[in-house]
Amino acid sequence: MAEVIRYEHVDISYKGKRVVHDVSFSVEKGEILGIVGESGSGKSTLVKAAMGLLGRDGLVSRGDIWYKGMDLPDLKPGEMRKLCGPELGMIFQTAGSSFCPIRTVRAQLYEFMTEHKKIKMDVFEKQAEELLEKFGFDDPKRVMDSYPFELSGGMQQRVGIAAAMFLNPKILMADEPTSALDVTVQKQVIEEMLMVRKTFGTSILLVTHNMGVIRAMADKVLVLHEGEIMEYGVTEEVFEQPQSAYTKKLLAAVPKLRR
Numbered sequence: 001m002a003e004v005i006r007y008e009h010v011d012i013s014y015k016g017k018r019v020v021h022d023v024s025f026s027v028e029k030g031e032i033l034g035i036v037g038e039s040g041s042g043k044s045t046l047v048k049a050a051m052g053l054l055g056r057d058g059l060v061s062r063g064d065i066w067y068k069g070m071d072l073p074d075l076k077p078g079e080m081r082k083l084c085g086p087e088l089g090m091i092f093q094t095a096g097s098s099f100c101p102i103r104t105v106r107a108q109l110y111e112f113m114t115e116h117k118k119i120k121m122d123v124f125e126k127q128a129e130e131l132l133e134k135f136g137f138d139d140p141k142r143v144m145d146s147y148p149f150e151l152s153g154g155m156q157q158r159v160g161i162a163a164a165m166f167l168n169p170k171i172l173m174a175d176e177p178t179s180a181l182d183v184t185v186q187k188q189v190i191e192e193m194l195m196v197r198k199t200f201g202t203s204i205l206l207v208t209h210n211m212g213v214i215r216a217m218a219d220k221v222l223v224l225h226e227g228e229i230m231e232y233g234v235t236e237e238v239f240e241q242p243q244s245a246y247t248k249k250l251l252a253a254v255p256k257l258r259r
């Protein structure tokens with residue numbers, strides 16, 4: 001299988017204080033990697049580093065993040081902007097908060113789309129409807145006519161994922177995409193992301209503190225503790241035979257869930 005992104009001995013600091021240390025892993029086409037660990041272990045920092053989202057205080061101080069022969073932390077902001085969306089998509093804990101409340105879903109999706117490519121409204125409309133149908137929305141026109149506040153949190157999150165897939169990115173970075181949702185809606189969002197992988201062959205980096213979500217979705221899992229890798233391997237194996245004491249402790253704290 002083709003490798004799409006590779007982290008090599010990555011250190012990341014904020015204001016000179018190192019919060020991620022010597023992290024290496026790679027993700028193949030269509031693979032879902034779960035990144036799990038306690039709050040503050042550096043999960044979000046890892047994915048933000050690939051997207052150029054560390055902010056002014058953050059820096060990849062050592063190592064490389066390779067994507068299509070480019071070392072992402074070395075890219076200029078303009079070069080990075082071109083990749084974000086069409087190559088590297090991102091969904092957050094609350095997609096709803098990234099929608100503007102007083103403009104329709106249609107207007108916002110169209111704006112998102114035209115930031116990256118020229119497309120006429122009627123062509124966009126057709127493509128958007130087809131995409132939303134793929135995501136299980138029976139009445140895509142109604143969704144497009146809606147204002148975000150008219151949709152439930154779960155619907156907003158699902159529209160957020162569909163929006164990220166408009167540009168068909170090769171990698172989807174999902175930072176706690178289910179944490180703000182109740183359990184039944186979590187399941188829908190998990191199914192939606194699995195559909196994304198199946199339909200589009202997208203690789204997914206999934207950040208979560210929820211071991212159940214990892215077990216339900218991830219092919220491989222990377223366990224992070226205080227910025228260092230405690231364990232990295234095939235999900236089933238890590239769950240059945242964890243090697244590190246830290247992973248054992250994490251697993252002991254969650255009820256068993258089946259795929």
Ligand SMILES: Nc1ncnc2c1ncn2[C@@H]1O[C@H](COP(=O)(O)OP(=O)(O)OP(=O)(O)O)[C@@H](O)[C@H]1O
Pocket residue numbers: 014015019037038039040041042043044045046054055057058209
């Ligand atoms: N902008 C920032 N400036 C300074 N320190 C930061 C910044 N962002 C994160 N940190 C610190 O970096 C460390 C890792 O944070 P990060 O948000 O990546 O962890 P996380 O595992 O994603 O946590 P959570 O599950 O709570 O989101 C923490 O100690 C955090 O306080």
